[in-house]
Amino acid sequence: METEERYQKLKEIIKIYLPEDVSILEVTNESHFINELNINSANLVDIVLDVEDAFDITLENEDMDQMLTVNDALQIIQNKLDAK
Secondary structure (H helix, E strand, O other): OHHHHHHHHHHHHHHHHHOOOHHHHHOOOOOOOOOOOOOOHHHHHHHHHHHHHHOOOOOOOOHHHOOHHHHHHHHHHHHHHHHH
């Protein structure tokens, strides 16, 4: 799976949890989940669970702690896929 495909797949997951005042068009690689996208911690857990299902990976607590931006999430996904 190419980087762009992973990015689009992740954006589709994020889109579900964005509050009404944030558009999917505002999501970039540098977007901070909580500070910029206004995603609360409960929804961030849902995103993690959806990412695990979508990419067939398992994320540890330390991975979740490091997943602050979209780019962080993409890097963690890539690392988990590479380790398979």
